[in-house]
Amino acid sequence: xxxFTAKKVQSLIKEGVxxxxxxxxxxYLMVPKVGAPYWMLRYxxxxxxxxxxxxxxxxxxxxxxxxxxxxxxxxxxxGIDPIEERKREEQATLRTVSDLFGDWSQDLEKRLKHxxxxxxxxxxxxxxxxxxxxxxxxxxxxxxxxxxxxASSGRPTTANDTLMYLKQLFNHAIKLGLLTYNPAAAFNxxxxxxxxxxxxxxxxxxxxxxxxxxxxxxxxxxxxxxxLACALLLVLGVRKTxxxxxxxxxxxxxxxxxxxxxxRSKSGAEIVIPLPLQTVDWLNELEIRAWGSxxxxxxxxxxxxxxxxxxxLNRAIAKLFGRExxxxxxxxxxxxxxxxxxxxxxxxxxxxxxxxxxxxxHVAERCLNHKLKxxxxxxxxxxxxxxxxxALTKVAELVAQFxxxxxx
Numbered sequence: 001x002x003x004f005t006a007k008k009v010q011s012l013i014k015e016g017v018x019x020x021x022x023x024x025x026x027x028y029l030m031v032p033k034v035g036a037p038y039w040m041l042r043y044x045x046x047x048x049x050x051x052x053x054x055x056x057x058x059x060x061x062x063x064x065x066x067x068x069x070x071x072x073x074x075x076x077x078x079g080i081d082p083i084e085e086r087k088r089e090e091q092a093t094l095r096t097v098s099d100l101f102g103d104w105s106q107d108l109e110k111r112l113k114h115x116x117x118x119x120x121x122x123x124x125x126x127x128x129x130x131x132x133x134x135x136x137x138x139x140x141x142x143x144x145x146x147x148x149x150x151a152s153s154g155r156p157t158t159a160n161d162t163l164m165y166l167k168q169l170f171n172h173a174i175k176l177g178l179l180t181y182n183p184a185a186a187f188n189x190x191x192x193x194x195x196x197x198x199x200x201x202x203x204x205x206x207x208x209x210x211x212x213x214x215x216x217x218x219x220x221x222x223x224x225x226x227x228l229a230c231a232l233l234l235v236l237g238v239r240k241t242x243x244x245x246x247x248x249x250x251x252x253x254x255x256x257x258x259x260x261x262x263x264r265s266k267s268g269a270e271i272v273i274p275l276p277l278q279t280v281d282w283l284n285e286l287e288i289r290a291w292g293s294x295x296x297x298x299x300x301x302x303x304x305x306x307x308x309x310x311x312x313l314n315r316a317i318a319k320l321f322g323r324e325x326x327x328x329x330x331x332x333x334x335x336x337x338x339x340x341x342x343x344x345x346x347x348x349x350x351x352x353x354x355x356x357x358x359x360x361x362h363v364a365e366r367c368l369n370h371k372l373k374x375x376x377x378x379x380x381x382x383x384x385x386x387x388x389x390x391a392l393t394k395v396a397e398l399v400a401q402f403x404x405x406x407x408x
Contacts, residue, residue, distance in 0.1 A: 004029070009062050013037050027069045029057070039065040041072050045081045052082050094178060097138060097169075098131040104172040114266075118165045125150050125162045135178055138170075143184045147192040154318075154325030156193025163192040201345045202352040207338060208234070209402035216405060218320060218334055225289065225297055225308070226316045228282045230346060231403045235279055235396045237350030237368045239266050240343045245307050246296045248287065256280055260369075271369050274389035276396035278404075313343045350395060357394035363387045 004023045012021055012029060021029040026042045039054040054060060054068045072082045094100050101122050108115040129146050130138055143166055151159035166184040173179040189195055203211065215222050215230065232243055242260060251258050256275040262268060275283070283296070290298055295307040318324065321340050322333030347368065354364040366384045 004062055006062050009057070013057060023062075023066070025069065026073070027065060039068070041069045043073060043076050043082075045076055050081065050083055052086075094173075094176070095134060096131065097133050097135060098127055100135060100173050100178070101127075101131075101169060103176075104169055107172070117161075118168075121158065121162055121165055122169075125158070126166065135173055138183050140183045140186060143187060144191065147187065151193050154323065159193035160189050163187055163189070199342075199345065199348070201339065201341050201348065203234075203341060203345065203349040205353075205356070205398070208349075208399055210336075210338060212402050212405075214320060214334055214336075214338075221319060221331075222316050225286070225300075226313055228286055229297060229313055230317075230343070231282055232279055233343060233346040234350055234353075234399060234403075235276065236273060236392060237347050237354075237395075238273065239347065240313065241310055242266060244297050244310070244313070247294050248290070248296060249294070251275075251283065251296075253280060253283065253287075265369060267369050267371065269369065269371065272383070272385060274385060274392055276389075276393045278396040278400040282403075317342065353395045353398055354391055357391065357398065359391040359394065360387075363391055367391055 004021075009029060012031060016031060018031050018033045020040075021031070023029065028040045028042065029037060030040045031037045037057045039057065039060055041052045041054055043050055043052065052072055054065055054072070060068070075082045075085065094103055105115065105119060108118060112118075126146060129149075130142050133142070143163075146166070147159050147163045150162050163184060167182060167187075170179060170182040170184055174182060212227070212231075215227050219227075229243060232238075233240065236243070236258075238260070242264060245264070246258075250260065250264075253275075256277070258273040258275055260271050260273060262270040265271060286296055290296065293306070297308045299305055299308055315324070318340075319331050320334045322330055322335075324331050351364060351368055354367060355361075359367070363384050367388050
């Protein structure tokens with residue numbers, strides 16, 4: 001019998017003084033500085049002192065903790081380490097592909113800033129097909145079917161990402177000893193979305209008025225929100241999701257500033273973006289259109305996301321080029337002889353317009369929130385706010401007349 005009574009345990013818990021309190025025979029009541037009190041067993045295995053958590057005090061009584069301690073010590077005497085045994089039991093619970101992803105995602109959250117991306121791809125592209133499959137039942141044919149389905153929907157980049165994450169996911173299973181081979185290993189990008197060529201598409205100053213005119217002429221499918229989003233992306237040069245997921249709380253409309261936080265910036269660096277007068281007008285219109293939403297671009301349809309989706313703008317532009325993934329009957333092409341472009345090409349166009357306006361390279365790079373390279377990037381901490389303000393104003397003056405419909 002140990003030295004504790006149930007009353008003594010309750011008293012120690014109530015006092016809440018952090019420490020390790022012995023019941024004898026290696027059993028301890030642990031009262032941490034942060035968190036709930038719990039039971040812990042100290043034992044020696046293979047000459048090493050080990051500590052096994054038995055459970056929280058709110059879930060396990062003193063009598064139950066003593067029983068668990070006795071059982072664990074029997075396991076130790078049989079030559080088995082109960083901590084290692086527990087790890088094996090936890091691995092045994094990873095039966096399905098979804099179980100495996102749940103375990104892998106814990107590693108991703110520690111390693112990746114944007115760990116929501118593989119989670120989104122798994123949930124949308126993989127889980128519906130093989131999420132409930134037993135790990136050892138997944139075949140290369142299953143993998144091929146998944147990546148082909150994504151690729152055939154007109155999303156080659158997502159198909160390549162899906163294949164990449166499937167490879168990593170099943171490698172995780174191999175690390176844990178749950179599989180001996182990776183069913184995605186033999187596939188490469190040519191089996192998914194194909195080799196992605198680096199893009200260098202930028203709209204010319206002659207194309208910009210044509211494109212925005214076409215946008216206006218097709219307002220039934222290309223909404224005013226989409227129109228103003230493209231205008232802001234062209235002038236400010238920010239990344240797509242930095243704008244489409246923006247909250248009104250980030251904007252200081254009175255002082256014409258937009259504070260993009262470290263968490264929201266895809267570069268991982270906080271930046272204050274100067275807002276040219278023309279963009280303030282567009283944002284004022286968007287605020288009226290937002291009808292009190294916290295988001296600049298609220299989702300107009302019922303969705304789990306309060307802001308517009310990440311594919312909304314690209315789908316709207318692709319539709320004007322006569323492409324609508326998932327439909328047999330494709331829409332009429334409305335873009336004439338203009339070469340195809342994507343939302344990201346608007347950012348590249350902004351960089352091109354900055355050069356055309358005579359903006360120095362290092363200022364243009366900071367406008368796009370690129371980190372300066374080399375020695376300059378290490379020692380030059382100057383934010384170039386006033387220079388960026390002047391630069392973006394020049395871009396706005398170049399294109400605002402076309403966007404506002406004053407010309408073209």
